[in-house]
Amino acid sequence: MAYWPGADNLTISMPDHAAPFFIALNAGSGHAETEERQTIIEAVLRGAGQPFQLTIIDPPDAIDQVAAQLARQAAAAGGVLVAAGGDGTINAVAQQAIRHGCAFGVLPQGTFNYFARTHGIPEDLEQAVHALLAARVQAVQVGVVNDRVFLVNASIGLYPRLLEEREADKAQFGRSRLVAAFSALKTILSPHRRLRLVLKIDGELQRLRTATFFVGNNRLQMEQIGIPPLSEALEDGRLAAVAPRTKGKFGMLWLLLHGALGRMGRLDQADELTTFSFKRIQVKVRTLSRRRRIKVATDGEVTLMSNPLEFHVMEEQLLLLKPTTRHSREGGNPSRASRPAVHGFPPARE
Template sequence: MPAPLFIILNAGSGHAETELQRTTIEDLLTAAGREFELAVVDQAGELADIARHMAGRACEAGGVLVAAGGDGTINTVARQAVESGCQFGVLPQGTFNYFGRTHHIPEDLGEAVQALLTARVESVQVGLVNERVFLVNASIGLYPRLLEEREIDKKQFGRSRLVALLSALKTVLGSYRHLHITVELNGKTRTLRTPTLFVGNNRLQMEQVGFAPLAERIEDGKLAALAPQPVGKLGMLALLARGALGRLADAPNLHAFGLTRMTVRQRGLAGRRRMKVAIDGEITHLDAPLVFRVLEGQLLLLKPVQASAQAGVEQMALAS
């Protein structure tokens, strides 16, 4: 029998939209005869506890833990899938959906549910920062502040990629402090002064900003790190423009490297032992130093069967 699905739906988009998402999931799975249990999360603070409970239920039943929401929701649920060892499914419902798009999971909810029904299990790489899972990226410095401002603007103007872009421009043109950090990498220590340190674990995101070589390193079991040198507001605007055009690799004064493990300390903390970190779009505080590392093969993701692969099998059958 197909494994039962234990689905967590984040209601962050509002009641009407959440009700439509809930009925879409329930109707399609009922019509397919698939056993499932659906939990709707109304309060963001309850997400982690509900994810932990549903992961336990999935393990007991030999089932699949499924996250329906944006990259932040997917991260929280995936953390429980990694810790419990159960299989993991995704129904992307966010603004950017980097994780879902990287693994060719449809953004349309109905199509994503149908794809989940025939998906195959494949182990995928996740990143860790101080043992906290990240699927897309983790960062310190300006980028977490950018995300905080973006959430404020989205509540006022709505969720869209245009709002996200305009919010980023506003943040970059404002005032912010540069980080002064030491980085231990491959047995060597280097000092960096940078507005932000960005560590990526998503091939699609790296390709979109123009770092195809680093994207390939992610496929080879590494994380990708970016740290611009202090360049002023106009320089940061130029970096944003290059990233939007997919030409960030051509930018001068930008440190870019692959890693499997890296320790980061902030100089001049003056007794402060916690650092603000953005993890897959969610802001948290972690104890210093920060240790970034790769965790390979620990997330058992249900990935859709690709149409190209099916076509290849059919062509081979016809040829024989």
């Protein structure tokens, strides 16, 4: 559905707030809830006299096609591409915003909403729409693994499996943080294999065995799991890597609980954890042949990618509409040293 007040005389330039919004609304939560969200969005935007076009993504696997079409329209009109959904939806739509060079807005509707919360975007839908109307464009960092971008995190090993089982449990028991927590506990306590990794960082090789290799691009998530130094590195144009070295499932459970209670102790001080920051890294999984593909989770979505994996910070940045009134603290200090801190690596072997 589209609404264009005075469209014949509309002149658009960014960040002019007369610029139209091209909104992709994910219908994954069900018809009734989608209809309610659509009503709220349209009521606020019409009340503000804001030109917009709202497209419902249904079925969910049409998201890439819909987002690409809306991005082309937004780029041609000097408008804003807006994602309404969880972190996976935001990721898919953001990729098209970057590809087509248009500004990007977010209306968070997921379970955790790490990306939105980090950038001070309200989780309440009506408040988020109002915040979008008063937002200003700010460039934000984007991570890449192979050819896929991520705004929150990317990972291999146990974490992608956890995400797949979590989605299955949510489909059966409903979408809530409690269901997500119990699903994660069940996955961690089930049998799982450790990965044998060869990491190439700044030309140097390091070997690592771990159940999961996690790369973060979200300050709030790093702070919540109790690794403040890595959250600071994200403000310096780097990505954050975390890999547990513990062998047993109960050791993994301890790390999970320790991270969940991060304010009671810093996770980066745990003896069984490797943490470091970087701008570019190659990760090769030694347990798989060179031609095999491996499961990689990016912002909650699991896909197959070629081995080895290349993680890096994208040169282009995402032109995000951020609220003028902050709901999260601002960080960043360009004077910090750019050399990465590496903790917990075993001796490198060729």
